[in-house]
Amino acid sequence: MNEQQRCGYIAIIGRPNVGKSTLLNGILGQKISITSPKPQTTRSQILGIKTVDSTQAIYIDTPGWHDNQKGAMNRYLNRLATSVIMDANVILFMITATQFTAEDEKVLSHLEKVSCPVILLINKVDTLKDKSRLLPFMEKMREKYDFAAMIPLSAKKKDNVVELQQTVSTLLPEGPHLFPEEQVTDKSVRFQIAELIREKVIQATEQELPYSTTVEIEHVQTKEKMMDISAIIWVEREGQKPIVIGKNGARLKKIGTAARKDIQILVKQKVFLRLWVKVKAHWTEDERTLNSTLPH
Numbered sequence: 211m212n213e214q215q216r217c218g219y220i221a222i223i224g225r226p227n228v229g230k231s232t233l234l235n236g237i238l239g240q241k242i243s244i245t246s247p248k249p250q251t252t253r254s255q256i257l258g259i260k261t262v263d264s265t266q267a268i269y270i271d272t273p274g275w276h277d278n279q280k281g282a283m284n285r286y287l288n289r290l291a292t293s294v295i296m297d298a299n300v301i302l303f304m305i306t307a308t309q310f311t312a313e314d315e316k317v318l319s320h321l322e323k324v325s326c327p328v329i330l331l332i333n334k335v336d337t338l339k340d341k342s343r344l345l346p347f348m349e350k351m352r353e354k355y356d357f358a359a360m361i362p363l364s365a366k367k368k369d370n371v372v373e374l375q376q377t378v379s380t381l382l383p384e385g386p387h388l389f390p391e392e393q394v395t396d397k398s399v400r401f402q403i404a405e406l407i408r409e410k411v412i413q414a415t416e417q418e419l420p421y422s423t424t425v426e427i428e429h430v431q432t433k434e435k436m437m438d439i440s441a442i443i444w445v446e447r448e449g450q451k452p453i454v455i456g457k458n459g460a461r462l463k464k465i466g467t468a469a470r471k472d473i474q475i476l477v478k479q480k481v482f483l484r485l486w487v488k489v490k491a492h493w494t495e496d497e498r499t500l501n502s503t504l505p506h
């Protein structure tokens with residue numbers, strides 16, 4: 211007899227850099243959400259689907275809320291973040307051991323409106339020298355919100371991540387699975403390729419480029435077991451082009467090599483990658499362009 215199926219949405223929220231994307235990639239065993247030591251690298255909502263036996267957990271990695279309501283991009287992201295927590299079946303609220311910052315407090319304030327169970331994830335416990343600080347910290351956190359559970363973990367070292375998934379599955383509602391068992395994300399391969407390139411751009415340029423850099427895949431063509439990809443890295447100003455290209459094209463070459471390696475793992479074949487850097491003026495300020503360029 212078939213066990214009763216469970217299926218539901220799990221929103222992963224928390225201030226930038228706590229480790230949300232790292233956790234999602236760890237759960238899926240595949241890089242679908244880009245990570246970096248630089249905040250605000252996740253720009254659209256990423257679905258990560260994990261099906262284990264009768265349970266399908268659909269995780270949503272959100273870019274979170276932004277204080278600055280001025281740009282169309284930030285307004286769009288704030289609306290997105292709010293709708294994600296209102297529709298979730300379970301919320302994972304991630305902070306890091308053992309601090310609770312003003313920014314964490316702001317994220318927590320959004321949870322006043324929700325009615326689903328919220329699990330507090332205390333991440334990066336691997337960095338904790340004095341583990342005895344964890345218990346009093348958890349006591350303090352218990353007073354802040356009626357959490358369904360509190361789980362210390364290390365997303366990077368994958369400590370306690372399986373236990374987290376087990377706790378999540380007990381909280382998901384009964385219902386049929388929404389995606390085929392083998393599907394890992396709702397994003398197309400094209401989108402994932404663009405994200406992998408964007409990740410390398412961010413990693414190679416560190417603090418020099420704003421997070422509004424985008425990547426557009428011009429074409430993808432498979433010929434003789436080789437995938438031929440050409441992509442455009444869009445920057446906002448002419449002056450940002452040399453930042454991406456580097457001296458004699460050295461940086462762009464490094465970006466291309468690193469991206470190609472990851473893309474080959476994703477598509478499981480050899481890749482020939484061509485990258486172009488172009489200027490697209492003020493695209494973040496135009497909400498219509500935004501809606502047409504961001505995947506839904």
Ligand code: GDP
Pocket residue numbers: 224225226227228229230231232233244245246247249250251252333334335336337363364365366367
């Ligand atoms: P996000 O902005 O919340 O999605 O955070 P990311 O997943 O991009 O991670 C931000 C940074 O924290 C990256 O440099 C990660 O490698 C690092 N990180 C994430 N999880 C852990 C962890 O458990 N331990 C440690 N030491 N670092 C982590």
Ligand code: MG
Pocket residue numbers: 230231232243244245251252271
């Ligand atoms: Mg992220």
